């Protein structure tokens with residue numbers, strides 16, 4: 230059963246005199262990928278560094294699996310895995326030596342290290358490269374090892390900072406699949422600038438702007454954040470525009486192709502249904518009716534205060 234694995238309460242952080250994060254509250258549940266979005270300088274890294282225990286917050290509390298990170302950092306960190314943007318790889322180590330070193334750093338019990346390393350190698354699809362030097366792996370495989378070091382101690386919560394940065398399209402698909410797979414039995418917080426990545430991997434989104442949380446909800450809610458209130462219809466035997474306007478709730482008509490129209494409407498749920506009924510009763514030959522959605526980029530721009538200035 231799902232439960233809360235990360236709880237952030239009234240989190241604020243100040244560098245010298247400037248507040249980078251102001252009064253952020255959120256929870257993350259125990260499974261699935263949560264996307265952390267925000268423009269440059271929004272406060273994502275600051276937030277991630279605090280919830281990974283790398284940076285101590287000025288105010289507020291972070292609980293990992295119920296353990297207060299500030300008060301019990303060692304116990305809380307047993308359940309945190311972190312893959313920073315710049316991978317902390319020692320290039321002269323073999324994959325297996327490196328993961329063994331990471332397991333020891335993460336205080337995996339001595340008798341369990343071998344098994345923990347074998348599991349991480351297997352899960353991240355790098356077992357066949359266990360004896361290869363890290364410097365001789367491709368970018369995609371180095372990224373897999375980066376993910377393996379984040380899960381080697383089997384934490385309940387993993388933070389990945391821009392994990393597909395610099396990869397080629399095939400490697401991107403593979404790493405995204407791996408992320409989805411490791412999120413089947415743990416929570417993953419994924420920071421990215423790439424909105425298609427969010428669409429491909431995340432079920433929930435948190436967006437930070439100017440240090441404050443401006444959105445927290447499902448991918449679907451994010452998708453529907455701006456209702457463009459337009460329909461696109463294809464009519465085989467269209468009437469004159471005035472007739473289309475006569476349907477209650479239709480506010481504008483724009484012809485975009487010979488049989489295709491974009492109709493502005495009042496946003497009422499019933500209006501598209503009313504339009505479909507009118508098309509049938511008046512024999513306009515309705516072939517297609519699409520309620521248009523905003524793109525993720527438009528939603529991002531709307532939520533980003535900077536872009537609205």
Ligand SMILES: Nc1ncnc2c1ncn2[C@@H]1O[C@H](COP(=O)(O)OP(=O)(O)OP(=O)(O)O)[C@@H](O)[C@H]1O
Pocket residue numbers: 244245247248249267268269270271272273274275276
């Ligand atoms: N060590 C620091 N000292 C002073 N100010 C900092 C420091 N680190 C970050 N800041 C400032 O805090 C704010 C938030 O920065 P942060 O790095 O958390 O944003 P970000 O969303 O991760 O941005 P990016 O996507 O560019 O990495 C910015 O205004 C940044 O300039």
